Amino acid sequence: MDLSLNVNGRPEQFAAQPNELLVERLRDGLGLTGTKVGCDTGQCGTCVVRLDGRSVKSCLILTAAAAGSAVTTIEGVTTPGGELTGLQEALRQEHGTQCGFCTPGMVMALGELVENTSDREAPTEPEIREWLTGNLCRCTGYHSVVRGVQRACSAAREDAPAQPATAAASGQEG
Amino acid sequence: MTAVTGETPLQGNGLLGQPLDSREDPQLLRGEATYVGDIDLAGTAHMAILGSPIAHAKILSIDTKAAEQLPGVLKVATAADFTDVMPLPCIWIPGGVESHFPPHPYGLPGSRPVLSGDTVRHVGDPIAVVVAETPRQAAAALAAISVEYEPLTVVTRADEALAEGAPQLHEAVPGNLNAYWTCGDKDRTDAAIAAAEVTVELDLVNQRTINSPIEPRGAVGDYNAATGEYTLYASTQGPHNHRFLLSALVLGIPFNKLRVVAPTVGGSFGTKGYLYPDMPLVLLLSKVLGRPVKWVDTRTGLMNSTVQGRDHRQHVTLAGTRDGRITAVRCTSYANLGAYPSTIGPGVATALMGRSISGMYDIDAAFCEVYAAFTNTVPLGAQRGSGRAEAAFLMERLVDRYASEIGMDPAAVRRKNLVPKEKFPYDNGLGWTYDSGDYQLNFDRAIELSGYADMPARKTEARARGKRLGVGIASYVAICGVGPSTRMSKEGMLGGTWESANIRVHPTGEVTVTVGSASTGQSHGTVFAQVAADELGIDPSQVQVYEGDTLKAPYGQGTYGSRSYSMAAPAIALTARKIKSKLVKAGAVFLGVPEDKVVYADGKVFVEGHEDDTENTKTFAELAMAMWYGWGLPPEIEPALDETTHFDPPDFNYPFGTHVAVVEIDELTGETEVVAYTAVDDAGHIGNPKIVLGQIEGSIVHGLGQALMEHAEYDPDGRLVSRDLGHYALPRAIDAPFFTLDKTTTPTPHNPLGAKGAGEIATVPPAAAVVNAVVDALSDLGVRHIDMPVTPEKVWRRLRGESQ
Numbered sequence: 001m002d003l004s005l006n007v008n009g010r011p012e013q014f015a016a017q018p019n020e021l022l023v024e025r026l027r028d029g030l031g032l033t034g035t036k037v038g039c040d041t042g043q044c045g046t047c048v049v050r051l052d053g054r055s056v057k058s059c060l061i062l063t064a065a066a067a068g069s070a071v072t073t074i075e076g077v078t079t080p081g082g083e084l085t086g087l088q089e090a091l092r093q094e095h096g097t098q099c100g101f102c103t104p105g106m107v108m109a110l111g112e113l114v115e116n117t118s119d120r121e122a123p124t125e126p127e128i129r130e131w132l133t134g135n136l137c138r139c140t141g142y143h144s145v146v147r148g149v150q151r152a153c154s155a156a157r158e159d160a161p162a163q164p165a166t167a168a169a170s171g172q173e174g
Numbered sequence: 175m176t177a178v179t180g181e182t183p184l185q186g187n188g189l190l191g192q193p194l195d196s197r198e199d200p201q202l203l204r205g206e207a208t209y210v211g212d213i214d215l216a217g218t219a220h221m222a223i224l225g226s227p228i229a230h231a232k233i234l235s236i237d238t239k240a241a242e243q244l245p246g247v248l249k250v251a252t253a254a255d256f257t258d259v260m261p262l263p264c265i266w267i268p269g270g271v272e273s274h275f276p277p278h279p280y281g282l283p284g285s286r287p288v289l290s291g292d293t294v295r296h297v298g299d300p301i302a303v304v305v306a307e308t309p310r311q312a313a314a315a316l317a318a319i320s321v322e323y324e325p326l327t328v329v330t331r332a333d334e335a336l337a338e339g340a341p342q343l344h345e346a347v348p349g350n351l352n353a354y355w356t357c358g359d360k361d362r363t364d365a366a367i368a369a370a371e372v373t374v375e376l377d378l379v380n381q382r383t384i385n386s387p388i389e390p391r392g393a394v395g396d397y398n399a400a401t402g403e404y405t406l407y408a409s410t411q412g413p414h415n416h417r418f419l420l421s422a423l424v425l426g427i428p429f430n431k432l433r434v435v436a437p438t439v440g441g442s443f444g445t446k447g448y449l450y451p452d453m454p455l456v457l458l459l460s461k462v463l464g465r466p467v468k469w470v471d472t473r474t475g476l477m478n479s480t481v482q483g484r485d486h487r488q489h490v491t492l493a494g495t496r497d498g499r500i501t502a503v504r505c506t507s508y509a510n511l512g513a514y515p516s517t518i519g520p521g522v523a524t525a526l527m528g529r530s531i532s533g534m535y536d537i538d539a540a541f542c543e544v545y546a547a548f549t550n551t552v553p554l555g556a557q558r559g560s561g562r563a564e565a566a567f568l569m570e571r572l573v574d575r576y577a578s579e580i581g582m583d584p585a586a587v588r589r590k591n592l593v594p595k596e597k598f599p600y601d602n603g604l605g606w607t608y609d610s611g612d613y614q615l616n617f618d619r620a621i622e623l624s625g626y627a628d629m630p631a632r633k634t635e636a637r638a639r640g641k642r643l644g645v646g647i648a649s650y651v652a653i654c655g656v657g658p659s660t661r662m663s664k665e666g667m668l669g670g671t672w673e674s675a676n677i678r679v680h681p682t683g684e685v686t687v688t689v690g691s692a693s694t695g696q697s698h699g700t701v702f703a704q705v706a707a708d709e710l711g712i713d714p715s716q717v718q719v720y721e722g723d724t725l726k727a728p729y730g731q732g733t734y735g736s737r738s739y740s741m742a743a744p745a746i747a748l749t750a751r752k753i754k755s756k757l758v759k760a761g762a763v764f765l766g767v768p769e770d771k772v773v774y775a776d777g778k779v780f781v782e783g784h785e786d787d788t789e790n791t792k793t794f795a796e797l798a799m800a801m802w803y804g805w806g807l808p809p810e811i812e813p814a815l816d817e818t819t820h821f822d823p824p825d826f827n828y829p830f831g832t833h834v835a836v837v838e839i840d841e842l843t844g845e846t847e848v849v850a851y852t853a854v855d856d857a858g859h860i861g862n863p864k865i866v867l868g869q870i871e872g873s874i875v876h877g878l879g880q881a882l883m884e885h886a887e888y889d890p891d892g893r894l895v896s897r898d899l900g901h902y903a904l905p906r907a908i909d910a911p912f913f914t915l916d917k918t919t920t921p922t923p924h925n926p927l928g929a930k931g932a933g934e935i936a937t938v939p940p941a942a943a944v945v946n947a948v949v950d951a952l953s954d955l956g957v958r959h960i961d962m963p964v965t966p967e968k969v970w971r972r973l974r975g976e977s978q
Contacts, residue, residue, distance in 0.1 A: 080206065092203060
């Protein structure tokens, strides 16, 4: 079947089998290998991407079911070798990564949490941990990741403009 | 500033010990690192492996015709296609024992075929492979292969495999006994136990667990017909070892025709150092098909084929006096090796475990015996903290049991028995000689930090909330820094275990460090640059580190057993000292003064006393260029700066530590929550505390996983019940409490950095600490032990007075 997706801001059109998974389209079809596959059962979270802004596990979604949507992968978060986002920079400072295999999925899932922080109370440590339960990490024990998110949320709140109207006008949000 | 003159090697410029940011992180955070699954060579075909669906059977026939006809299928192969391939060897059969396994053609004790042809011995045992144009086509074709089996009786427990009448796995191994191994003094230990005022005994199950790196294994084979060279890209923690094993011992091809490349590796924790059938298969099939062949495992495949860990059933005894002095410890262990001896599994199950059982304690008599048996389960291998965690578990459970028996505080019993500082180096009577330590300092720090004295009040307070609070202590000594090659040969390890490093100074003053080690997420590029820059007195940004490619890196054994910083980093430091030494000699020529007047410090050479005088100084960059030109050098000084060191230490190193777990058990649900955790570890001098911190935290959570939730459980038919991450519980972020961490620092004398192993050491004590805490919380109910994993159901039953 012929399908279309908007991936990292670029329209993509392709023919797909009905049983094709979104993660297969991204990795094998579009060569976006930043999204990883770590399990067969939707447990590990290495394949998390953003679908119309919400973080989803791309191994649990058929490409056909995502048709017409906007998909953001880790490659859409930064330019190659480019500046890190606030979350990535905070994770770097806290060394919230070791082998890095779970990292892109975590950045995608946690990005949603951090982005929503600027206009509300910063998430508590239990909230951050709860948000992270869909992403498994065997190296870090999660502590450095949690510290990174706390750091990123603090920065996001500090950076948030005092008046929302100004922010909208400057086009800096999102 | 510390200066070095002439040949005298001294320390560096203070960079070591600094928490530099990991230079690997930005690439990982951007998702730009290349793991084996991301490698996409032109023309790649895809391999899938058919694993046995049953645990023990004779193969009567295999029909591949239907599979061969399917779309995209390029090749279907079975054992019959690989009759000229040698079996995969086992290279660590513990010394001093007779191995009963049929020998490898090269005389190595123990082996398994690349594919099983006539008998399968565990679920997942590879029988056939398919190569197709796409991964999906290859996987689909597996289903079209028909195999006719004659089922055989199954055994999954080591003790049952050794019982009379048990099903036999290998004709040449009567009674399924791979090895009977002992250490320590049996007669002395038996006598001490017989004469003791107090003895306590426990029957322990150290359950089988699965390391579960988040990246499953993978391999890409690429044969070049024009040159006859093979390249293997694999998720390996030891590319040089894999090159040696595969070329010389399996494929029978010249060593110099095989290149092994480890790309970014997504975690290992011990499992990716092993030789697996997929590695020779992708190489052989690439040659057959004339195309690169790629295989990436599934999670279920990983669960059923990648080595698993722990798995001992033990009867343990401790003897002591009524006033708390431990006089003897004895362990009889039944170790489950699985269906085949893995690359080094038998050594893990025996020497690594047995020689550590006395832990931090000064005990007069100790003895350990291990019956290592074959069963119809996945082969056993290393797992983060391997052997040492099993040893700490039995000893620390025994100490608590003993303390309870004599009515003494468990902390007081431990304190009384710690090896005193003045006794180092300390021969533990089991085969290890501990290098250095201040166990009292470490222990007291952990007890104080944990707020141990306040626990009675906290227990009362918790009871008021419907919770039972328990506190558990576990101390440990972990053998690291494998190691001294001759010493390992005495342990039965077939191979040198030294490590090497090369430093090349480029004409522009930049430096390339190559090492034989290979990271699986330990930021080697950051830390090793730090080591070289520290020694050379230059900025770490000038140093680039390469590893993981046998074509580019000097020989080395890889990353395992927390060895890289105490093996590869010393090799780097010693190489940097060779560079400095050469620069002092050359500096004498360039500066026109005698060598003994030349000083190397802070990245320059200068005439003694003229550090700030540019006329009498050559900077590192100037020296690099001058050595590149080589003008004016006398014949005894070769031009260029390119040095290598092969580091083989005199002995192992022995990090240690004390952890204290505080748990709360819910009276209604039986759920155990770790509410506080204190860890004080001693890894000697640490190069980069930020990176070690992450490893300590991750290790503790791994240990908590074994205590509370992880279990590779087989059903009576030998099927792995916990076959995926839906059935095998890994700790999640909500399962990990924050920790109180501290360190003590006792340098080892066995390497020039004073560095001990660090990466996995904190996995060693948590299981014991948590189970001790749970038993403490339930002790008034008469509970004396509870098996791991401590699930809510088990605790709930004990709360209701049911026995285990």
